[in-house]
Amino acid sequence: MEKIKIAVAGPRGRMGKEAVLLVHNTEHFELVAVIDRKNDGGNLQDVKGFENIPAPIFTDIKECLETVQADVLIDLTTPEFGMLHTVTALEHGVRPVVGTTGFTKEDLQKLQEMCEEKELGCIIAPNFALGAILMMKFSQMAAKYFTDVEIIEMHHDQKLDAPSGTAVKTAQLIQEVRESKQQGHPDEKETIPGARGANIDGMRIHSVRLPGLIAHQQVMFGADGQSLTIRHDSYNRESFMSGVKLAVENIMKIDMLVYGLENIIE
Numbered sequence: 344m345e346k347i348k349i350a351v352a353g354p355r356g357r358m359g360k361e362a363v364l365l366v367h368n369t370e371h372f373e374l375v376a377v378i379d380r381k382n383d384g385g386n387l388q389d390v391k392g393f394e395n396i397p398a399p400i401f402t403d404i405k406e407c408l409e410t411v412q413a414d415v416l417i418d419l420t421t422p423e424f425g426m427l428h429t430v431t432a433l434e435h436g437v438r439p440v441v442g443t444t445g446f447t448k449e450d451l452q453k454l455q456e457m458c459e460e461k462e463l464g465c466i467i468a469p470n471f472a473l474g475a476i477l478m479m480k481f482s483q484m485a486a487k488y489f490t491d492v493e494i495i496e497m498h499h500d501q502k503l504d505a506p507s508g509t510a511v512k513t514a515q516l517i518q519e520v521r522e523s524k525q526q527g528h529p530d531e532k533e534t535i536p537g538a539r540g541a542n543i544d545g546m547r548i549h550s551v552r553l554p555g556l557i558a559h560q561q562v563m564f565g566a567d568g569q570s571l572t573i574r575h576d577s578y579n580r581e582s583f584m585s586g587v588k589l590a591v592e593n594i595m596k597i598d599m600l601v602y603g604l605e606n607i608i609e
């Protein structure tokens with residue numbers, strides 16, 4: 344089997360580090376470059392923690408993709424650079440697998456148009472953990488029957504975006520089946536702004552940030568005399584890697600934008 348040539352953006356990050364290890368340790372994957380805003384022109388094997396993993400380091404994505412031949416770009420950075428990296432990859436015929444969260448509706452629209460025009464696959468996965476995909480799917484199933492729902496996402500305190508990409512995606516999946524409604528009392532007032540959380544179509548999202556947490560979400564449904572809670576916990580970042588592997592393997596077979604791994608998991 345021919346190896347899939349992969350560039351990883353954000354290799355020193357919490358997720359990027361795991362992704363570099365995944366690529367390095369997977370027989371049919373080959374790490375051809377990393378995109379890092381430090382160590383430009385150097386080699387990854389000279390960076391602490393990556394001693395036996397050779398790969399040229401580039402700061403500029405364009406220079407990277409014009410110098411090395413890559414099939415796939417894995418991006419785990421920030422929304423601003425993630426979008427730049429994704430657009431540049433598509434422009435260079437490289438398929439992006441994006442775990443970076445915080446992309447806007449307009450970003451997704453632009454990427455969808457680019458994928459159609461270039462007939463190239465791009466996967467944007469707000470969550471790569473299989474259990475989180477199931478949590479979202481089960482929540483969508485439950486929302487058909489329970490229209491009152493609040494999403495509580497809980498993450499480590501170094502997370503930059505709120506609400507999490509997973510919470511937004513969960514709300515969007517629920518929105519597809521839930522009868523639109525404004526929840527809570529029609530006259531409710533926040534005496535402290537933000538007390539009721541973010542509002543998507545009347546559903547509320549609450550974001551908790553605490554040291555010690557990794558990535559957790561519970562979706563709470565309420566009805567007369569009963570409640571249903573669907574919860575997922577990631578206790579480490581390895582939990583995301585089987586999803587990253589699946590996305591890289593699948594992206595070679597698709598020619599459009601896929602937003603959410605639930606679209607490629609049977």
Ligand SMILES: NC(=O)C1=CN([C@@H]2O[C@H](COP(=O)(O)OP(=O)(O)OC[C@H]3O[C@@H](n4cnc5c(N)ncnc54)[C@H](OP(=O)(O)O)[C@@H]3O)[C@@H](O)[C@H]2O)C=CC1
Pocket residue numbers: 352353354355356357358359378379380381402419420421422424441442443444445468469470471472504508583
């Ligand atoms: N889809 C999923 O399943 C998951 C998604 N995520 C998402 O992945 C993203 C990264 O998360 P996490 O690893 O925790 O974050 P980190 O802050 O640990 O890592 C982000 C990395 O991106 C680097 N970076 C920032 N700007 C650039 C740039 N211009 N070029 C190259 N690298 C850059 C940072 O460099 P520096 O160190 O210099 O700041 C840092 O190393 C977030 O958006 C997060 O929400 C996280 C977990 C799971």
Ligand SMILES: O=C(O)C1=N[C@H](C(=O)O)C[C@H](O)C1
Pocket residue numbers: 444469470471498499502503506507508509510557558559
């Ligand atoms: O930043 C994180 O850590 C995570 N980000 C993703 C998100 O925003 O949903 C996925 C997971 O929750 C971990």
